[in-house]
Amino acid sequence: MTFADLLLQQTINGLSLGAMYALLALGFTLVYGILELINFSxxxxFMVGSFVGLWVLQQFGLSGQEIVLAGLPLVGVLLAAFVVTMGVSGGIGVxxxxxxxxxxxxxxxxxAMxxxxxxxxxxxxxxxxTVGADSKNYPNPVPAIHYHIGGAVLDLRVILIWIVATILMLGLYFFVQRSRLGKAMRATAQDAEAARMMGVEVDKVIIMAFFLGSALAGAGGMIFGLYYNFTSFLIGFTAGLRAFTAAVLGGIGNVPGAMVGGILIGLIEAMSAQFLATAWTDVIIFSILVLVLVFKPSGLFGRIAPTKS
Amino acid sequence: MLLEFKDVDTHYGDLHVLKKVNYSIEKGEIVALLGGNACGKSTTMKTIMGVVRPTRGQVIFDGQAIEKLPTAERVRRGIAPVLEARRLFPRMTVFENLEMGAYLRKRGPEFDQDIERVYALFPRVKERRDQIAGTLSGGEQQMVAMGRALMARPRLLCMDEPSMGLSPIFVEQVFDIIQAINRSGTTIFMVEQNANMALSIAHRAYVLQTGQVVLSGAAEELRRNPLIREAYLGEMQVGATT
Structure with a gap:
């Protein structure tokens, strides 16, 4: 592999990891935006979501690595798995x-923290x-189709992850920007008391933030399983801390910021694993966290300062 | 009678803020609430909106006790606030701020009509509709705040310090618009430090001192009352009475 191929390959890997971190970071940012609370749960x-997704896939007879479904039925099963996982995770958040x-x-x-x-x-x-300490194999239901771009390989599975993550993030973005409840969420984040006096029921908005954030974390947990082909009770802390860093990097409370921050953290992880050593990944990521907090606590996309005139 | 306070007490922890306060506001009136700092003016507004709950007494709106109702229900019944210091949603556009004012109402022809009415009342707001609210000047923000409140189609508009931080020319404009809004049928209850301006447009006024109503009456009479002239109209340099 040439250097360019390596770079391309790690970009592909980084975007997959980044999609997962971005989904997870959104939950931190939604809740922080409204309650100024860092939600470590x-x-x-995210970890429970990964297991819920595993359980749903198993109910459809997908365990092991063999491909038992293809075409539309497979799409349907994956869709159902994502929907159930997100529903259950969202419910846990609520x-x-x-x-x-x-x-x-x-x-x-x-x-509260x-x-x-x-x-x-x-x-x-x-x-x-309940499930034990050993890590569990995650089914790999997507046919092993690989596309070669130069020396780099792009799996069908990875494309699927990108599609799911993109749909979810665009969905969230448009919900927050355009829908009535989304606008109420933004208004509450900016001035909860004023929003309340417009007739917004702030408790409902908070529930919505927890539901959406947790549902996205559940989807992220399932993506973790599909990407790494395993899950374990331990996966929450590392992924969670990296995603938290992503949220801070993008400006905590800022929805597009969390998405961009997540992608950046994913790319940094992939690049440092390739060009430095995996062992250094966390050193680099958490150094970024510290540097952002010290030098630009508002993050890359810090909010527009309100004028109090 | 549109709004009535009957022997209302409020507390913040141990701090007794409003003490057996009575107000009554008729439909179609402009009523001003005057007083110095920390006398309970803003608490009055918050009590009307349900952000502060009275510890004793009743708040009656349109014949029904509302003091136990949640804020959203009060907004639904026709009370809308223009908050102190504007309190726009700073990172939303002007149009989105107006939409938030109509949060509990359905979209449709009535909503569009009300938007047009706000634009007619405040041409500047129309010009700035896609701008981020936090980037507007203080005067423009005040217009948006008033427009936002009108979007609720309120029967009672509660204004907290509408003149605060505005240049004198702007203050005149704002008060002209308040009168225009009142003429179109909206009752107005207004907290104001600028007693002179407030009394020039109000029908009646209450004077609040350390949580108690110490004076009330027709605006014209209060303007001639020596105590008011001393304390609030700045005609003699007597120590503050708050």
């Missing part, structure tokens, strides 16, 4: 908000105790 909603965070809504200080860490460990241990 999000890490393990339950976390209702049961663990809403009672703390008016408590000042870090109580610490609670999310606790919830994260609860999810982590539930999965550890």
């Amino acid at each position: 999000h890490f393990n909603v 339950a976390i908000e209702r049961l663990c965070l809403r009672p703390l809504r008016n408590v000042k200080g870090p109580a 610490i609670t999310t860490i606790g919830v994260s460990y609860i999810l982590f241990n539930i999965v550890l105790l």
Whole structure:
């Protein structure tokens, strides 16, 4: 492989990882935008989503690596798996908000954030105790079709991941920009009290943010399984911290920023694994986190400053 | 009677803010609420909107007690705020801000009519409709804030310091528009530091001091009241009475 081929190959890999981080980063950003809360339980909603997707695929008879379905039935099964995974993950997010965070809504200080860490460990241990500590094989239901671009290889599976991630991100973007509830979300993020006085029911908006963010994290968890061909109770922390870095890099609270930040983190991971060493990936990513927080805490796409005149 | 406060008390923790306050506002009136800093003016507005709940007493809107209703329900019944310091959604466009004002209403011909009405009242708002609200000047923001409130088709418009931070020419314009809005049938309850301007357009006024109504009456009479002249119209340099 020439250098150009390597670069292209790692770009392909990086975009796949980036799509996953972006989906995960959106959940941090949606919730932070409205509640100014870093939701650490999000890490393990992603992990649970990965297992829900695995379970749904198994229900359709997809386990192992052999291809049992093709064409439209396969598309249908994958679609169903994504929909169920996102629904269940979204539901978990809503339950976390209702049961663990809403009672703390008016408590000042870090109580809510610490609670999310606790919830994260609860999810982590539930999965550890029920499915066990060993990593599980993820089915690879997509036919092994490879496209060669120069020396680089592009799998059909990767294209599928890109398509799913693109649809979800565009969907979210248009929801937030155009729909009535999406506008209420933005308004609440910018001035919750004023939004309330326009008639926005802020609790509903918060529920919506948790549902959407968690659903996207679930989709991200399934993409993790399809991409790496395994899942485990451990996957939440590393992916979650990297996605959190992506959200901060893009400007936490900023929806397009989280998407771009996610893609960038994915590309950085892929490039550093190729051109440096995998062991350095986290050093680089978390150095970026620290540098952004120190020198440009508003991120690459920091918000337009409101004028108070 | 459109809005009535009956012996309303409010607290922030241990702080007793409104003390047995009574207001009554008739349909079609402009009523001004005057007073110095921290006398309970803004708390009055927040109590009407349901952001602050009274600890005692009743708030009656159009014959029904509303003090226990959530804010959204009050907006639905026809109360809309023009908030202190405008409080636009700074990263949304002017048009989106107007849309938020009509959040609880359906889109359709009525909505389009109201948008046109706001544009007719504030031609500048029409010019700026696609601009990000946070980049407008203070005066333009005040116009958007008033337009946003009108988009709710309110029966009662609650304005918190509409003149704050505006240049004198703009203040005159804003007060002219408030009168025009009132003439078209909207009742207005207005908190204002600029007592002179407020009394020039109001029908009646209340004066609030440390959470209690100390004076009330027709605006004309209050303008001639020596206490008011001293304390709020700046005719004598007497120490602040708040």
